Structure formats: C-alpha cells, structure tokens
Amino acid sequence: GAGVSQSPSNKVTEKGKDVELRCDPISGHTALYWYRQRLGQGLEFLIYFQGNSAPDKSGLPSDRFSAERTGESVSTLTIQRTQQEDSAVYLCASSPGTANNYGYTFGSGTRLTVV
Amino acid sequence: LAKTTQPISMDSYEGQEVNITCSHNNIATNDYITWYQQFPSQGPRFIIQGYKTKVTNEVASLFIPADRKSSTLSLPRVSLSDTAVYYCLVVLYNTDKLIFGTGTRLQVFP
Numbered sequence: 001g002a003g004v005s006q007s008p009s010n011k012v013t014e015k016g017k018d019v020e021l022r023c024d025p026i027s028g029h030t031a032l033y034w035y036r037q038r039l040g041q042g043l044e045f046l047i048y049f050q051g052n053s054a055p056d057k058s059g060l061p062s063d064r065f066s067a068e069r070t071g072e073s074v075s076t077l078t079i080q081r082t083q084q085e086d087s088a089v090y091l092c093a094s095s096p097g098t099a100n101n102y103g104y105t106f107g108s109g110t111r112l113t114v115v
Numbered sequence: 116l117a118k119t120t121q122p123i124s125m126d127s128y129e130g131q132e133v134n135i136t137c138s139h140n141n142i143a144t145n146d147y148i149t150w151y152q153q154f155p156s157q158g159p160r161f162i163i164q165g166y167k168t169k170v171t172n173e174v175a176s177l178f179i180p181a182d183r184k185s186s187t188l189s190l191p192r193v194s195l196s197d198t199a200v201y202y203c204l205v206v207l208y209n210t211d212k213l214i215f216g217t218g219t220r221l222q223v224f225p
Contacts, residue, residue, distance in 0.1 A: 004158075031211065042202070043159065043215035050211055091158045103149070104213060106158025 002026075004107035006092050012113045013082055021077040021110045025094030032075050033104065034067055035091045043091065049075065082114045119203045124220040133190040135219050137203030140184050148179060148186045151202040153218070159202060163188070190221075198223045 005024040013019050025032050034046040045059040049069040060066070064082075069075040079086055089111050093104035120138040127133045139148070147166055151159035152174075163170055165177040165186070176189040190197055202218040 033212070035215070042217040045212060045214060048212055056212065093158065103161030103164070104151075104159070106160070108157055 004092055004094050004105050006090075006107035006110050008110060009108065010111045010113075012115060015084060015114055016081055018078065018080045019082055019112065021079075021090050021092075021112070023075045023077070023092030023094075023107060025073070025075070025092070026096075026105055028072075029094035029096050029105075030072050031095040031097065032069055033093045033095075034075070034077050035093070036061075036088045037091060037109070038088045046077070046090075079112075082112075084114045087112055087114045119205055119216055121201075121203050121216070121219045123217065124222070126222050126224065127193055128224050129194055130192050133193050133197070133221060133223075135188045135190075135201055135203075135221070136185055137188070138185045139203075139205045142183050142205050143207070145208045146183075146205045147208055148177065148183075149204045149206050149213075150175070150177065150188050151204065151215070153200045153202065155199075159215070162201075193221075193223045195223050195225065197221065 004026055007022045011019055030051045032049045035043040036046055037043050047060055047067045048056040064080045067075060067077045089109040091106055091109040093106040095104050147164055149164040150162045152162050153159040163172055163175050163177045165179050167179050170177045178187045200218040200220050202215050204213055206213060
C-alpha cells in the first residue's frame with residue numbers, strides 16, 4: 001500500500017489477556033520500528049528491525065512485550081498478560097534505510113485500552 | 116544522543132509566523148537536526164532536516180546558527196490546520212533509531 005498500515009485501529013481488552021498488534025510497512029522498506037505513546041506524552045521507543053539483522057529490543061519495557069517480523073514485511077507486537085499501564089497508542093513506522101537519511105513514515109497507530 | 120529542550124506549548128493566531136526554538140547544547144559533529152509534526156490521532160510526520168545554516172521546503176524553514184547549539188523551526192503564516200505537536204530531534208548521521216521528546220504543542224487560534 002501507499003502508507004504504513006496498522007490493525008486494529010482500536011482494541012479494548014481485559015486485564016490479563018494477550019493482544020497482538022499488526023503493522024504492514026511500506027513495500028520495500030527495510031527498517032521497521034515500534035513506539036508507544038501514552039496520552040499527552042512523547043513517543044517511547046520499543047523495538048527496531050533492520051533487514052535480517054538481530055532486532056534492537058532495548059526499548060521493550062518488560063518480558064511481557066515481544067515483536068516479530070517476517071522478512072521485510074509484516075510485523076506483530078504481542079503484549080502478554082496486559083496491564084492497565086499498557087494502555088496507550090502503539091505506533092509503527094518504516095523507513096527505506098537509516099532513519100536519519102530518509103525519515104520515518106508512521107502509521108496511524110493502534111489505540112489499546114486495557115480495562 | 117544529544118538531549119533537546121523545547122517549549123512545552125505555544126499559542127498563535129492564523130496568518131502569523133511561528134518560530135519554535137530547540138536547544139541542543141551537546142550536539143556532536145555528526146549529528147543532524149530533524150523536526151517531526153504530529154496531528155491528533157496520527158503518527159508523526161517528517162517535516163524538515165538540516166545540519167547548518169538554513170534549510171527551506173514547502174512546509175517550513177529551519178535555521179541553525181554556526182555553533183549548532185540550537186535550531187529554530189519557522190512556520191510561515193500558520194493556519195488552524197498547523198495545530199499539532201512539533202518534535203525536535205538530534206540524530207547521529209546514519210543512525211537507526213530516533214528518540215522523541217515530549218515536543219511543543221502548537222495551538223493556532225482563528
């Protein structure tokens with residue numbers, strides 16, 4: 001597609017349940033990033049994929065968070081045993097190369113609400 | 116990564132020029148200055164990037180003094196649709212990860 005697509009756009013889940021968030025990057029973009037944005041806050045880096053390299057997981061807040069990416073296509077962010085503090089907008093971005101050269105293209109995010 | 120400091124919020128009126136200044140005192144030689152714009156319920160959007168002096172595109176201008184310890188994003192003749200959060204980032208050339216701060220929330224009034 002023309003842009004980064006994220007699904008679902010909204011997700012309400014009960015505390016303790018697992019959720020999966022999906023990101024379809026722009027075709028051909030080798031780099032993919034996940035961020036979390038709490039209400040009224042800036043973006044918090046979570047994880048970064050670049051081609052076939054090992055992902056940079058340095059931003060994942062706990063072992064309940066994990067992400068996978070199939071080649072240079074779709075990525076899934078999984079949150080296990082969700083907690084209320086996980087409520088946020090989860091943003092995915094992709095880039096054709098290094099972020100500084102090209103900038104990121106962001107999706108519109110998945111708004112996660114844990115009740 | 117160089118820390119940035121920018122105002123939390125700014126107000127303006129339609130038709131005015133808006134200048135948002137960002138401080139980055141410990142910027143390194145190979146760092147670039149990049150600005151993103153985020154509208155409500157959307158992901159951030161790349162606006163402009165520069166290394167020194169002045170850069171201009173169809174959206175904004177970026178002014179960077181010789182010492183590069185600050186930069187100013189200039190939005191000419193703002194409209195209501197420019198109401199957004201503006202993020203200043205200092206990024207190492209060829210880096211793979213962008214770190215966002217809390218940004219400047221610009222509110223444009225009629």
